[in-house]
Amino acid sequence: MIPDLILFFGLALVAVASAIGLLLSRSAVYAALNLILNFTAIAVFYLVLDAPFLALMQVTVYAGAIMVLFLFVIMLLGAEKLSTGPTLPYQRPLSILLAVILLLEAAYALFFRSSPGAPPAPALAGFGSPQAIGETLFSAYLLPFEVVSILLLAAMVGAIVLTKKPRRRG
Amino acid sequence: MLPIEYYTGLSVILFTLGALGVLIRRNALIIFMSIELMLNSANLAFVSFARSYEGMSGQIFVFFVIAVAAAEVAVGLALIVAIFHTKRNIDVDQINSMKG
Numbered sequence: 362m363i364p365d366l367i368l369f370f371g372l373a374l375v376a377v378a379s380a381i382g383l384l385l386s387r388s389a390v391y392a393a394l395n396l397i398l399n400f401t402a403i404a405v406f407y408l409v410l411d412a413p414f415l416a417l418m419q420v421t422v423y424a425g426a427i428m429v430l431f432l433f434v435i436m437l438l439g440a441e442k443l444s445t446g447p448t449l450p451y452q453r454p455l456s457i458l459l460a461v462i463l464l465l466e467a468a469y470a471l472f473f474r475s476s477p478g479a480p481p482a483p484a485l486a487g488f489g490s491p492q493a494i495g496e497t498l499f500s501a502y503l504l505p506f507e508v509v510s511i512l513l514l515a516a517m518v519g520a521i522v523l524t525k526k527p528r529r530r531g
Numbered sequence: 532m533l534p535i536e537y538y539t540g541l542s543v544i545l546f547t548l549g550a551l552g553v554l555i556r557r558n559a560l561i562i563f564m565s566i567e568l569m570l571n572s573a574n575l576a577f578v579s580f581a582r583s584y585e586g587m588s589g590q591i592f593v594f595f596v597i598a599v600a601a602a603e604v605a606v607g608l609a610l611i612v613a614i615f616h617t618k619r620n621i622d623v624d625q626i627n628s629m630k631g
Contacts, residue, residue, distance in 0.1 A: 365533050373541050380548040380568055389560050396564050399545075403571055406538065410582045415593050419574075422597050427567070427604050434608045435560060438615050448557070456554030464547040471539050480532045481583050489581075489590060497587040498594065509598045516602035523609035 368409065376402040389435045393428055400424040412489040538579035545572035559611050559621040563604075570600050 375398065382395040400423045407416035487493055498506055545568060552565030574593045581589025615621050 362533075369533055369537055376541065377544060377548070380545055380552075383561070383564060383568065384548060384552045384555065386561075389558065392561055392564055396567065399568065400571060403575055406541075406575060407578055410538065410578050412578050412581070412590050412593075415574075415578060415590055418594070418597060422601060423567075423571070427601060430604060430608060431560070431564065434612060438612065438621070453555055456551060459554060460547050460551040463550055464543065467543040467546065468540070471543060472536060480534050481585075483532070484582065484585065488585065489587075493587055494590060494594070497591055501588075502591050502595075505595060509595060512602050513598065516605045520605045520609040523606070523613050 372402050372405055375399075376406075390432065393431050393435060396431075397424050397428050400428070410489075411484045414489060414491045414494050535579050535583040539576055542572040542576040542579070545569075545575070557623050559614070559623050559626075562623065563607055563611070567600065567604070570596060 379395045379399040379402065383392050383399070386392040386395060400419060404416045404419040404424070407413070407419060549565045549567075549569035549572060552568065553562050556562055556565065574596055577589045577593045577596070581587065581593075611621055614626060618625060620626075
């Protein structure tokens with residue numbers, strides 16, 4: 362129990378601190394690096410929660426591919442330094458108030474409407490393994506899997522069309 | 532193994548921080564990163580509930596969320612690049628007209 366608590370609170374501290382660092386960072390590159398740290402901490406949580414396949418997918422797809430794309434665009438646009446123009450005077454207090462309301466509502470829905478549970482039993486052998494994921498994915502969820510391939514194709518074509526130079530008429 | 536409420540509580544906190552980032556930041560890239568943070572906290576809730584109910588469906592949903600997030604990032608970053616090329620700025624306060 363005690364090592365679990367130390368692991369959880371250490372990782373939770375890293376995750377929350379990097380999220381706050383993302384909010385407060387003055388440079389887009391620092392924000393992206395904070396987000397990578399956050400994704401890695403969440404990947405370790407997936408390992409603790411018996412989802413090793415998803416943990417590695419999180420590291421390769423999210424912390425790897427997606428964040429490299431983000432860093433690439435930041436460098437391409439030269440947008441490392443964020444502009445700090447005048448903000449609306451009520452924007453910051455109002456958004457903090459709304460965030461606190463959201464936090465309280467979500468905490469109420471999660472904790473006070475359901476009875477607190479005991480720690481779950483140890484998982485069955487093979488729970489969350491690539492084999493179990495693959496068997497579920499290609500039997501019960503085969504149609505969504507195929508739809509995702511069309512979605513990725515559409516996203517690829519859309520990204521190419523959006524970044525193409527407009528063709529001159531004439 | 533800790534009770535599952537610890538993990539869902541952390542997911543609530545991370546989701547709120549992501550929503551706060553969307554509200555207070557005005558750089559389109561940072562807003563986009565905050566949306567990724569919110570997607571990730573939802574994924575954490577999915578995985579913890581999958582662990583709690585011993586079902587694989589929650590983990591499959593995370594798989595789909597990651598695929599959709601990859602597609603979303605590709606299109607969204609292409610949009611940001613296109614907006615930057617016409618307006619020379621990605622401050623969401625400045626983007627107030629649809630015409631390029």
